[in-house]
Amino acid sequence: MDISGNTIFIPGSTSGIGLALALELRARGNTVIVGGRRAELLERIAAEHPGIGTVQIDTTDAASIASAAKQVLAEYPDLNVLVAMAGVMRVEDWTDPASFLDSAEATVTTNVLGPIRLIAAFIEHLRAQPDATIMTVSSGLAFTPLKVTPSYNASKAAIHMLSESLRLQYAGTSVRVVELVPPAVRTALLPGHEESENAMPLDAFVSEAVGLLESRPDAKEILVERVKFLRYGEARGDYDQVVATLNAVDPHGK
Template sequence: MKTTGNTILITGGSSGIGRALAEAFHALGNQVIISGRRANVLDEVTKANPGMASFVMDATDAADISAFADKVVAAYPALNAVINNAGIMKNEAIPSAPDYLAIAEETIATNLLAPIRLTAALLPHFLKQKNATVLTVSSGLAFVPMVATPTYSATKSAIHAYSLTLREQLKATPVEVIEIVPPYVQTTLQGEHQATDERAMPLEAFITEVMDILTNRPDEKEVVVERCKPLRFSVENGAFDKVFQMVNSIHA
């Protein structure tokens, strides 16, 4: 993927990894469009980054995603990249929580169905571009699940499988597929405490390493920072049980 000269849509771009990626690509001179549920929060980001644009989108609403894609393409016909970043992560106490199923369904809609729906809506446009990129955001938990977040971990495993197979199906087209695999990062994904947790990778360091990989290793299909490699390659390294215990002791 080239990291300049793009028109990039980033979902979940109002905070955390999404906002940090948006600002990194914006600083390189790309036209960046961010989306999220709350217009006032999106406005704060675009005001801080003149030239960045925003659209409201409900990631859980299939009809809204389709209409949103049409609006973005109409407003920015040069659109040639999407980063499917929007996601939620909630703990689930399966045996005892009465709201377990509701959490699971919301997580699947946001983390899995939304990226699939948005990619499907944008793909006809991307196939007409000289070069285009679909970027997905999975997680180290796609490879070593966290016991407290079974559905989140499952959706990220599914995103990994989706990315692999989509890449294979599109290999003869102008559209490339890149998967970004974050470790535990200092964001507010699970609350304010995560943003200052010393066990998590600082957000700035994560984004710096991701952008370095995208810039200097443009043929990389999985963007795996060093901090995440123990999880990503735990099976290959014969260390799955050890890493599983480590991950679930950190998040206990």
Template sequence: MKTSGNTILITGATSGIGLALAERFEAAGNTVVVGGRRRDRLDAIVAEHPGMGAVELDVADPASIAAAFDEVTASHPDLNVVITMAGIMQPEDLHDPAHLDVAEATIATNLLGTIRTLTAFTPYLAAKPDGVVMTVSSGLAFVPLPMTPTYNATKAAVHSYTQSLRVQYADSPLQVIELAPPAVQTTLLGQQSDPSAMPLDEFVAETMQILADEPDVEEVLVERVLFLRNAEAEGRHASVLELLSGRH
């Protein structure tokens, strides 16, 4: 992936990693469109960053995805990159049947939202010589945090789906990248002040450096996520799961 000269849509970009990446990509010389559900947040971001575009987009709503596709490809026909950042993360008590509401919402946003967004945009991007889709999984795709079981499961599914997407589109110019963050200091699960989470600026800076250094990268893995990503291969899965279980 080239790091400048792109036209990039980032879903779920009104806060956290999505917004931070949008700012970094714009500063690097890209045209950026931020997607999100809240019009007031989108308007505030565009007011602060006049060069950015914005589109209302709820990835849990198929009609919203279809409308966003039409709007973005009409206003930015040079669109060549989509980053599927939108996601939710909530704790669940699996003893309580009420957790099913959280599970269904998480699947609708994190997994179906990713699949539906890719289904809408991927053929358009695959027709471009420099088309890129970047999915967003998590270090927890590889070792789960037991307090967020459905979140972990959706991210494991996104990892697997991304691998299949890459294989099926291997006959096209499309580059398929997976971004797998560790815990990052954002409002996701209230981690903005968690000293054990990676500072947001550090995560985004390292991510951008990886993309610059490795233009053909398939998985963007900052150093801090390797503890989770490589746990199975290094024979540490059980001990890391036990460690994460202490947060339940």
């Protein structure tokens, strides 16, 4: 995708990677609309960052996605980029069904159904644009599992394969599919993760990722250097070692 001159909707972006990406893309000359559940956060973002659009949306709710899509397209008819940012990550113990089932279902609803519903809501509009992009957001854990987050790993693997499949289906159309593949980043995705020494600083991640978008406008995957250890373990032939190394590290950095 071109790095400037776009109209971009990023739901699930009132904090963390989503908000940082929104602000960086805005600074690069794009019209950016952020979406989130909490009206007070959206109001604060609008006040602190004039020019950023805001739309209330709950990506776990199909009706909310449909309503938000209608609003976005009415207010921003030039929309040509959708960033399907929705994601939650929870520690689960799968030896006890009573402790993991609700978490697993909520994770799949947010991380898999959310992006699917978002794409369904916007694809007709995007296909009518001369140059459009769908950016999905997977994870290094789509390729190497973290023991304590089974549903998150599986949901991000699903997003990776969805991205691969949609790229095939949209070949020959105006819609490109690019997959952003973060490593561990210092956000509130897990409790205590914002200070983790084992996670990449947020600003550094977004700066490197947007730099890659700029230098490689036709890239299928956006891979910062730090995530390649997880992404290519199987291809390198050291997958078992990568799994062991990842799971020997406390995800909270303690």
